[in-house]
Amino acid sequence: MEIEQSYIKIYKDFGQLIKDNSAEVMNRERDKAFARFEELGFPTTKLEDYKHTDIRSRYAIDFGMNIRRVEFPINPYSVFKCDVPGINSHLFFIVNDSFYHDPQGDTTNKEIEDLISQGVLIGSLKEHAEKQPDLVAKYYGKAANVQNDGSVAFNAAFAQDGFFLYVPKNVVIEKPIQLINVMRATTDTMANSRNLIVLEEGAKAKFLVCAHTMDACNFLSNRVTEVFVGKNASYEHYKLENTSYNMTNIGSLYVEQSEGSNVLVNEMTLHNGFTRNNICINLNGEHAEALLCGMAIGDKEELIDNTTAINHNVSHCHSKELYKYVLNDKATGVFAGRILVKQDAQKTEAYQSNKNLCATKDAHVYSKPQLEIYADDVKCSHGATTGQIDDNALFYMRSRGISEREARMLLMLAFTNDVIENISVEALKNRIHLLVEKRFRGELSKCAGCIICKE
C-alpha cells in the first residue's frame, strides 16, 4: 500500500480543508468513500477488471493536488477557441479540478439566461450543491460504483467540484453543451472532479466533453460522471480525448435510464497516454434504448481501456454497442464489454460488436466480450474480431497509384467510419472525420486549431 499511503496521509492531514472547500452534500459520503478507498487501495492487475491496465502505477507519480482551490491564472475563454466550425455550443470549462467562472460572465449570457428561466440549472456542481442541496443530494453518488472500485472511491473522497446540469421536465436544450477539461500546471498535477447530469421526464440534452492538456507536466485526471435520464428523455454524451502522452485519464460514466428514455454515448480517444474508461449503463425502465459506441486510436506505447457494462434490468429494452480500435506501434487496447440481462428482462435486444485493427505486430488488443443472460426470450449477440490491414485491399489500392501510406490511412479511416457516423451533431461529426484523418496522417499531435494546445 505504499502508493496509497501518501494519498491516505493527504486525506488525513487535509480532509477538513477538502471539505471546507467543497459542498456539504458532496462531503456527506466523503469519509465513507475514503474509508472504502483505504480498504480497497487502487485497483491492481490482480483484479479481473484491471488485468491488462496497471492503473495503480499511474498514481505512483508524486502528483500535486489543488485542495485549497487556488485559481490558476488563465482564462480559458480567451485562449480557447473551439475550432469545430458551426458547433455553436454552450461552452464551459473545468480547469484541472475546478469549474471555471468566466469573469466576463459568459455563463450568464442571453441564451443561458433563457435556459435558466425555463428552470435549467447549469454550472459548478459545488455551487449548485450549496444552493440546491436537496436536489443534488437526491442524485449525487447514487449511481457511481464507490463500493467496488478503489479508483472511484478515491474520486469520491477527493473530488470537490465539477459540472452540474439539471434539465426540467420537457425542456429541450437544442445546442450541445460542451465541457472542456483542461489540465494546466507547472508541476505534475492530479485532478479529481465530479459531474452530475439530471434530465427530467421528456427533457433533451446533448453533452460533449473534451479533454485537453496545456503543459508538458505529468497529469492524471480521475473524473466521475453520473447521468440520470428521466422517462422518455433523450440524452447524448460525446467524449473526445485529445491530449498528450503524459496524460492519464480515468473516466467513469454511470447512466441510469428510465422508461422510454433514449441514450447515445460515443467516446473517442484520438490521442492520450493512458486511458481507462468505465462505462455503466443501467436500463431501469421498459422500452429504454441505449447506443454505446467508442473508438480508440493509439500509437507509441499508449494504452486505451474501455471497460463497459450494460445492464438490462427490466424487459423490452434495446441496447447496441460498437467499439473499434486502431493501434499502431506498441499501443495496447483493452475492451471488456459486459452485457447483463436479468431474469425478468424478457424481450431484451442487446447487440455488441468490438472490432480491432492492429497495424503493427507489436500492437495488442485484449478483447473480452461477456454476455450474461438470465432471461429466455431475448435477442442477443456479440462478436469480437482483431485483424491486420487487409493486404489484398492494400495492394489493390497501390496498384491504382495510391501510395502505401495513403492507402493504409484510407483503410484505417474506413475502419473507424461507422463509429463516427454515430454522432448526431453534424458539425461535430464532420470535424471528427477530419481530426481522425489528421491523426492517421500523423499531423495531429494535439487538437488542431485549439489555441490552448497550439502553445
Next chain:
Amino acid sequence: MLEIKNLHASINGKEILKGINLTVKPGEIHAIMGPNGSGKSTLSSVLTGNPAFQVTEGEVHFYGKNLLELSPEDRSREGVFLSFQYPVEIPGVSMVNFMRTAVNEHRKYKGLDPMSASDFLKLMREKKDLVELDNKLANRSVNEGFSGGEKKRNEIFQMAMLEPRLSILDETDSGLDIDALRIVANGVNKLKSKDNASIVITHYQRLLDYIVPDFVHVLYKGRIVKSAGKELALELEEKGYDWIKKELGE
C-alpha cells in the same frame, strides 16, 4: 514498351513462373490463354508488383525502366494497369474518394497540381458514360456488394480514369453478360491508341471477336509454349489444349 526476359517467380517457395519471355510494343494487343492454374494471374501480379510473389530470376523493363525495382504505386503511375480477375471489395472507402486519390497521385507523379473538385467530377461522369457504369455504383464503397459483372465494369472504368500505357486485363470477360461484354470491349477499344498496349488474358475466343489481338500466346505450366496470330485463339476454342500438350511431348 514492355520487355520480359526469362522471368521466374514463386509464391511461398513454390515456383509458378518458370521463364517467361514476352515483348510488347506500343499499339499492340496480346492475348494470353492457357489452362487453369498455368500462371496467367501470377504473371499479372508479378508485373504489377504484388508483394505476395517473389521474383527469383529474370528482368522486366518498361520503357527502359527496371519495372521490378518500382513499388506497385510507381508502376501504376508509370502507366501499368491491371484489371483484376478478382477485384477487391473495400468497405468504407468510397469510389469517389478512391478515384480522386488515385488520379491526384498520378498527377503529382507527373508534377501536376491536384484536379479541382468540379473537373474531377466531370472526368468521372465522362468515363462512367464510356463503360455505362451505373451512377449508384460510383457513389458506393469500392466494389462493396457489386455483382461479379459490375466489378469487372468498374475495373474498366478505373482504367478509363487512369489512362494507362499498358493495361493487363485478367479475365475481364468472365462474369459479364453478352451486352456487358460488348460494352466493356467497346470501352477498351475506345481507349486504345497507337501509343498504348494491352495484354488480354482470357479463356474464350468470344472476347477476342471484339478486342482483336495481334498475337495470341499460350501459357502452360509457367512458360509461354506457343505464340501465333489471332487464328490460334480459334484453334484453341475448337480443339482445347490437348494437342499443345502432345506437341510438348506430354
